[in-house]
Amino acid sequence: VRDADDAEFEQFVDAHARELRRTAFLMCGDWQRAEDATQDALVKLYVAWSRLERAGGLRAYAHRAVTTAVLDQGRRPWRREVATTTVPDSGTDPIERVDRRLAVVHVLQRLPERRRQCVVLRYFADLSVEETALQLGINAGTVKSQTARALEQVRTSLVGLGLDVELEELS
């Protein structure tokens, strides 16, 4: 990667890293893991930087890379190891669970991976159906059906938690 590319990459990080960290947070519900995953994704992005198409696809690619990094992170064995210890700052703190904002995060974590990716990329990263399909390597119909099921599951779960929420966008 040349110096000019480095400068361009650093500008991209400055402009998008926080948004990417928020995407990662929605995927995993833990700010520490979100920050780790964002770093992982951006390092991979840097390695591929000179080969990436700049026109429009870069941001979508980065969001997809972050969601993938979160899922990869979740598959590492040490995450299971951590889950067995009783830690004071666990993401499942009962205080947080009942908070409306964190209830959404909690519900998202219960979605299957593909549905969670679809709903986060579509409604937080604001990718189109076609962009989401391209980034996830699935067809547009699958994006639509996975997103619709995800939204229905989110709505049902939030209501189940006692939150009075109707989701306006169901497709």
Add this chain to the structure above:
Amino acid sequence: VNERISDLLDRASDDGGAPLGFTGSALVQQARAARRRRRTVGGVAVGLAAASVAGVLVATQLLASPHASTLVPTDRTSTPVTPSVPSHSSGPALTRQEQSVVDQCARAHLPAPPVKVPNGQEGIRGPSVGDQIQSSTTVGPRATFLRHWTLDAHLEDALGVTATFVNPSHTRWASCDLAAGETRDGDGVWTAPLPKGPVPQSWYGPNGFRHQGNTVSWSEVCAPGEGKTCARELFAGGLVRYDGVDSARVAAPDGTTVTPVFGTYTYVFRHAEQRVDPHRAPNDNQVLPSMPVTLLDGEGHTIIRYDYFPSYLLPSNCPPTGGC
């Protein structure tokens, strides 16, 4: 309530403006270092293919030791790359004293997990919806997992032990604080995510909770026959080191400058002194004496200065003894 899913997600992921723990240039350096590491580790792997079993064992121990942290692929730029002071431990080669510290801490207890209690019962009120929690027991399970973590830094004296540990993937750390010979309130082990990046300029994390591990414990040191207020007191702490921090100076209440012991990721100190304020109440539900710490880089320049009691950043115009 009819809401847009995009609005729900936007609010759910509100980071409160918390700064990132990395920069674009740091990531560039990290990616370049990763490329170099891949080449280095690849070279080691080729060498090992032809090596004897003994050689493999030595290499494994080297890769497992904290001194080889720059060779471990899971490392990040935000971890201290070149610790100037060797850490006190490595998994395969603990001294008898280090093993004793690990054993003591592994027998200690974690805090009790919180449990939800019905409204109307005594508990701690939640931040937004009035939910309540309380501890189900006075202590949690024993911290036996520490036997598989790396002892990062420790100090032991006649009054007890203060030690820090880091998990195998360098993502969590644990602090262990024990009194010698007997249990006292506050003894035990707790763990937290290992913060990444430079020393934070705010003690509040993105979730709004206070950053952990930025204060130290206090206890009285009582001689037989002493009354409620004992003549000596102990200050001890295990704290995160952060990037670029090479050493620290702690200004104790009696005027002594305490030099902490540094591990790869954390540092510890213990300091016992004659009680400076003889009238202070014999418990820690009171204002403890100012105890400023200065974190220094490799060239001895001040990175940040803050006070353990109370835990806030010190303005530059504060006197070196703190207390402003």
